[in-house]
Amino acid sequence: MPESVDQIRIAILGASGYTGAELVRMLARHPAADVRVLTAERQAGKPLAEVFPHLAYLNLPNLVKIEQVDWSEIDFVFCGLPHGTTQEIIRALPHTVKIVDLSADFRLSDPASYAQWYGHEHAAVELQREAVYGLTEFNRQGVRSARLVANPGCYPTATLIPLLPLVLDGLIQTDDIIVDAKSGVSGAGRDAKQANLFCEVSEGMHAYGVGHHRHMPEMEQELSIAAGVPVTMAFTPHLIPMNRGEFITTYVKLAGKNGPDDLRAALAARFENEPFVQVLPAGVVPHTKHVRGSNQVHISVFKDRLPGRAIVLSVLDNLVKGASGQAIQNFNVMNGLIETMGLEQAPMFP
Amino acid sequence: MPESVDQIRIAILGASGYTGAELVRMLARHPAADVRVLTAERQAGKPLAEVFPHLAYLNLPNLVKIEQVDWSEIDFVFCGLPHGTTQEIIRALPHTVKIVDLSADFRLSDPASYAQWYGHEHAAVELQREAVYGLTEFNRQGVRSARLVANPGCYPTATLIPLLPLVLDGLIQTDDIIVDAKSGVSGAGRDAKQANLFCEVSEGMHAYGVGHHRHMPEMEQELSIAAGVPVTMAFTPHLIPMNRGEFITTYVKLAGKNGPDDLRAALAARFENEPFVQVLPAGVVPHTKHVRGSNQVHISVFKDRLPGRAIVLSVLDNLVKGASGQAIQNFNVMNGLIETMGLEQAPMFP
Amino acid sequence: MPESVDQIRIAILGASGYTGAELVRMLARHPAADVRVLTAERQAGKPLAEVFPHLAYLNLPNLVKIEQVDWSEIDFVFCGLPHGTTQEIIRALPHTVKIVDLSADFRLSDPASYAQWYGHEHAAVELQREAVYGLTEFNRQGVRSARLVANPGCYPTATLIPLLPLVLDGLIQTDDIIVDAKSGVSGAGRDAKQANLFCEVSEGMHAYGVGHHRHMPEMEQELSIAAGVPVTMAFTPHLIPMNRGEFITTYVKLAGKNGPDDLRAALAARFENEPFVQVLPAGVVPHTKHVRGSNQVHISVFKDRLPGRAIVLSVLDNLVKGASGQAIQNFNVMNGLIETMGLEQAPMFP
């Protein structure tokens, strides 16, 4: 590693889940990252090798409880705790520490919306207001000066990246957006649940959370801001028997005389200089396998057989651009580093 | 096997593909089925055990070429030849032989539509007119007296079974039907293609045939008949890393003041006495794994977050109800047998 | 179903696991089976459809607790309870009820061996003595007159079927048997364990229980009886990312001047009239996929490059011939029925 980059001292809270492992995988090659602390409440005391044998050779510190952390030694926190547990913990952190929170706790800026979707009042409303929504490609300025970034959900990231420019440019109608989403199983986390056993999940698929998935208000919030009017949408997620990957099929109504080629051209222009977003040529279908393990998003636009409609396809790796990769991207922006640092790994195929 | 059932002498044309194997699997326990002939052009001369070792123990006849078949010994043909090759072969069959054709060759009743979607004139237009579309639950009368039944495609079967009653009853609008379909890999057949290798398909997913899949005109044809007006639809199929199973997510606009519960009630009433169609209770999501290996279809209806819309979910096993199972169902009807005969196998889980 | 077969009234204890579902799948088409009772302690009160939606259409009774069963209405019990919990329950059953026990509780006839491998004294030693080891092909006489049959483990079934004849005929040496076994994940059961999550198991493999798996004493017991001397063996099981299937690779030392062809010939002769055991021709390798969903065992024998050695390969479906299928086979024998009744389903491929 080049010596010249200043090391940023990092704590990963909730390091025993898949996003935790993914942060470690990528930060291990990040020249400015110095991973000092890994927490995991139930596994505290164990070496990381016991929960993630594949990371044993990296010689990282043992897992500890959050209360054991000496915050004077930490500059930056990646917070990967379960939704709902994060608010009080982050409020207690010293203000010298910057945070990317990977949970859903700070993604909804409206406390009423949070209470409605999560069933209880928000425990740190002032932080909810302070938090910056970290969809990096659309909010670099905000992220750069933020102390607390709410890392977007995987579905919102995959959905909003192609949709936001179309809404902002008025190319599609905002009252009839239908998002059919498909995700690999790692999005469901590492908790021992019967529904996620190999024998329950493999060789089959199903929808879930039909009509009421919690990523919906997050998407509607960002689309509404872009549209300048409240946006309601349809969103149906499906569980696919694969570890990683998210495939979003969005059915949109065209505004004015625009056709699919106009949409594709607008997206290509919008993302021309973005290192992590590729707009595919006409006729090329994205595959989740083509972005697996990388921070890439692939987008393509197709003509629909229904007149006045188009189909927008987008893919990403839910653990990378959909979680830990985007978190590191935000970390880079918050610390004035090159945005791609530590995120140069190519997709792994097959 | 009970002795009292008359044996029907069967030829399976194109027996070396997955639908062929599936026909044999189910006919092996069908009390009225006497499988006499199995054809496979390139594999002719081989025992079935060489192309399907799992069927070796059944002691079935060796594979032969079609030209070698003595038609005087055959009462019934299951024709599983590749699309486009079937027309002249079926025209040459003696009229004493009844046929279920599993290819797409006779599904489109309009020769112009066939020519448009398949790129060449139909070679047996008179048979195209004669053929009866074998979506059994909707055309028992026609199937019963047919000599030639065009077995529906897997996507049309899974899509039409829930949609046709809704269209017939005027419960949904017919100008905004959006079908997002997901299929296992066996639907792509057994030919050696790089795109279907394990390493290309597993651990990833993608859409294909966006906006121009050949099952679209077949669905539009049937929906148009039901609606009494021409229906155009959106249809996007996706390839899922599993062997079998088809999951259809249909986004519909409600007609009049109907809600999702009305749709569900209508479907429940329509299929109450159908042995192969189950309408699930409110809130229950179908899984492809719950119908795998069986001739069952599971349907459910959900409220959409977009006002005035509903989401219809349906699943089946593409090789059974989506192909060989429905073919046997039609065989039963055409021969005056109990419709469920040979199709009683329960789903295999896991 | 033919009316002429007398119905046997059946209770399945522990019906919410995979072997329970598999029993139901096959008994649903068994002409002599009348499934009256399904128990599941934690799920008692629920319809079977809640734990197994794929069986909902069969209209079976709701799940109950064992203590709720009216034993006067039951002729036969399939007991699929967790290892160790079975002994007291079976002891409490009326003696008019016949039992096939799918747990390991009665497989070891020596109480000392049981205590050593399971870490506690056996709670029903008299039943342990009474129980008949139900490897059907080798113990039909004993099974026929038994009240309590201990259904063999999946690994022992797959391993012993080819090995026992070789040991009985003195064709191999008994002091150097090395069994390398591979199993699908359903063998690990349906309990929610992190180690069996899709994301932990898929796309990887590993050994487990190296040198101390509990199926070892069961195999050694049967091999010792066959050999007439105590047999110790090597046995290494591996977990394979597939739902079903067991592949056994056994490395044996030849006795006397025997070669692999002699072994194959002996096995072919031994199993010539067995409906569920197929000895493959020289050079043909078995696949687990060729027996999936069926009660079949496929065996083949190969020359080893090491002089004086041979390699014996065998496969079965761990949930069928390795568990529920063999249980029904024993049920048939115990009740004087045709041994293949209800077990005629062909393998499902793909």
Next chain:
Amino acid sequence: MPESVDQIRIAILGASGYTGAELVRMLARHPAADVRVLTAERQAGKPLAEVFPHLAYLNLPNLVKIEQVDWSEIDFVFCGLPHGTTQEIIRALPHTVKIVDLSADFRLSDPASYAQWYGHEHAAVELQREAVYGLTEFNRQGVRSARLVANPGCYPTATLIPLLPLVLDGLIQTDDIIVDAKSGVSGAGRDAKQANLFCEVSEGMHAYGVGHHRHMPEMEQELSIAAGVPVTMAFTPHLIPMNRGEFITTYVKLAGKNGPDDLRAALAARFENEPFVQVLPAGVVPHTKHVRGSNQVHISVFKDRLPGRAIVLSVLDNLVKGASGQAIQNFNVMNGLIETMGLEQAPMFP
């Protein structure tokens, strides 16, 4: 990338297969690698994006035919051509170019052995003699000064790394080595073969090449050199339904009074300073998933239940340490670079 490292101009011959993609994936982050030329005979003229869309964003040169290469612009060749086609091509290269050959063409140093196993005379016997066997951990000196390195096969790499030290130290007997190997499907290459279709491979497993796999003479050659006497071994490979990973279970007879702990201690000492080989603590089983995507090898040693025996387990990623990763490791050594350069990527889990 640091500017100070001299760039080595690289050609990858046979870039359209999985090992080609894997070389590109890792070389893309290698500070000394300048990938100038990619060849693929049948795909010549196409952009790399057409055969590997996941690498499109790297802006690499289009695919060309080998005859189009200007060798004056190339310093180093990775040759990933099919076995048998490589000999004449490498002979024709200018002697200023260094080569790592990933095929089997130069692995067997004895022309007679090559002719016997490959069925034809070797076409470049002088190169066969010159070639250095590139099992890096055991032949650094030879690799450092070599012009042509024969990159070992995946099975030999996984098998020899733990076995060679045991043989060299006389800890095991050399006349009874039994290797039971399991591999993911990517080892079978990217050619369109029916046997490797998703539907043929997934949800099942089987052995192949029993008793005559071509990796056997390669392993025997290296073991014989280490033992000082000719070694013959048993080797049975199996195909596992996963993309990547190789799991080797080796059954060995202990020499003298050694036990499994002695073997483990010897291996731990031998590999203490090797960056890519980890000897696991007693009782810990390796998983292929723990090394996926990385150049790591994990080894562990277990007591066998058979007296006087031990079980050695080893895992690697067949496309990395079993192919392209070791090729880059050899590239580093041949060019005097840090051996781990470009190979620092952590395993990807899940």
